[in-house]
Amino acid sequence: MLSLLLMGTSCKQQEKEPPKPNILWIIADDLGTDLACYGTPLVKTPNLDKLAAEGTRFTNLFTICAVCSPSRSALVTGMYPVSINCHQHRTHFKKPLPDGIKPVTVYFREAGYFVCNGSVTDLNRPGKQDYNFIADSNMYDGTEWTLRKPGQPFFAQVQIFGPHREFQRDHQNPVNADSIKLPPYYPDHSLARQDWALYLENIQLVDRQVGEILKRLDDDGLTDSTVIFFFGDQGRPHVRAKQFLYDGGIRTPLIIKWPGHIDRESVDTRLISNIDLPITSMVLAGIEPPDYIQGIDFLRTADPIRNAIYAMRDRRDETVDRxxxxxxxxxxxxxxxxxxxxxxxxxxxxxxxxxxxxxxxxxxxxxxxxxxxxxxxxxxxxxxxxxxxxxxxxxxxxxxxxxxxxxxxxxxxxxxxxxxxxxxxxxxxxxxxxxxxxxxxxxxxxxxxxxxxxxxxxxxxxxxxxxxxxxxxxxxxxxx
Incomplete structure (x- = not known):
């Protein structure tokens, strides 16, 4: 189970305010729980396996939606997309968020944090947002944490495009399509096995990019002072997964590491929604969350926080559904x-x-x-x-x-x-x-x-x- 050592500080320690931790979200695009550390054969994910060994691996994180824009709108507000009219994918005639609702970046900035969002392939380039509301142009202070003031804590997002389609090849570690065992709802056909093999290869490419991010964090001397969250915005980019509400579409990995504070080599099986990530991050940063946030902090207790999770699908581009x-x-x-x-x-x-x-x-x-x-x-x-x-x-x-x-x-x-x-x-x-x-x-x-x-x-x-x-x-x- 998860134990936060920060909850047990002594009176002497409390005399001096501890430094605020950095918060790092590493977000993959269209990633199911198909990592080696989650028991998936054939795929090679050494960096994520190491991250899981040094932190806690969560087995039941579910996204509110199985497609980017409403899921990311929920992630940056802590709100169900249907509660803030951000549930369609995508919205052309965008509107501001409802009165009183703010992106969580606002609260981090008010607490003295440098807030940034960058792309893993080029941290000088803004990372994916894809929000279904009119976002302020100054929603982020920059694209990478090195731009902050000396000693300033940061709330950083690093966006990884993979394993979103179109798939790229991993020539270093190709996956043998003949060894793929497909879910029973797909035909056991060579084309289907090949497509799945390419998906696993793209997860391997994601793993390497995660390794690059973690190395940069370590080179900057920030590993011990940073809470690392790794997760996906939704599940697999496959026919009966993305856009739909089966587990293949809404279940994604979650790994959290914070040296000295979060248990190593631990597995947490509680039900968690991705709208729980913003409030949990805010509490870690010592920020008082606004009352309207619909997510639940899951790190202050090892007890279940939910008896159920909820998910939704509406229009996806031109395809109307509910x-x-x-x-x-x-x-x-x-x-x-x-x-x-x-x-x-x-x-x-x-x-x-x-x-x-x-x-x-x-x-x-x-x-x-x-x-x-x-x-x-x-x-x-x-x-x-x-x-x-x-x-x-x-x-x-x-x-x-x-x-x-x-x-x-x-x-x-x-x-x-x-x-x-x-x-x-x-x-x-x-x-x-x-x-x-x-x-x-x-x-x-x-x-x-x-x-x-x-x-x-x-x-x-x-x-x-x-x-x-x-x-x-x-x-x-x-x-x-």
């Missing part, structure tokens, strides 16, 4: 507000970036998917889904119609209803002009993206699959 879920330690309940729409309704981003989507669409037409795989390609979906996440971690056996689980279904319906009533203040239906803008924008974007590949946007699924089979080349099997 899904909500509640997840406890044992069960997940999903409510689909548009059961007449397919899970795989057209989304330009996913269509041009996810080869397995086209593969599954072709195999579905041919009748070559099994029952589990075909479910995700069907023309409609159930209004409710209930999963035993302990015995069914892939979430493939829907128990919503099982009489033996009627009491659990009713209980979780009630939990979600209460949450919707208290927190879900989003605008429904959305402004038609916003939807029309994204339909037009993504149509043009899809056409341009396909043209860059020498393809027509009207290409058939069969032709597009042929393209992927020719261009997604097998990984090199050397050094395996």
């Amino acid at each position: 899904i909500r879920c509640v997840r406890t330690e044992n069960y997940k309940y999903i409510r689909n507000f548009y059961p007449d729409r397919p899970y795989s309704q057209f989304n330009a981003y996913k269509k041009h970036q996810y080869p397995v989507l086209t593969l599954m669409q072709v195999l579905y037409k041919r009748g070559e998917l099994d029952t589990i795989q075909a479910r995700f390609m069907a023309s409609e979906r159930p209004a409710e889904e209930l999963y035993d996440v302990i015995n069914d971690p892939f979430e493939i056996n829907n128990l919503a119609g099982n009489e033996n689980y009627a009491d659990i279904l009713e209980e979780m319906r009630g939990m979600l209803d209460e949450w919707l009533e208290e927190y879900d203040k989003g605008e429904y239906p959305e402004n038609p002009e916003e939807i029309a803008y994204w339909e037009k924008t993504m149509k043009e974007n899809f056409k341009e993206r396909m043209a860059s590949r020498g393809l027509s946007s009207d290409i058939s699924d069969e032709e597009f699959l042929d393209y992927w089979n020719r261009h997604l080349t097998p990984t090199v099997k050397e050094n395996q």
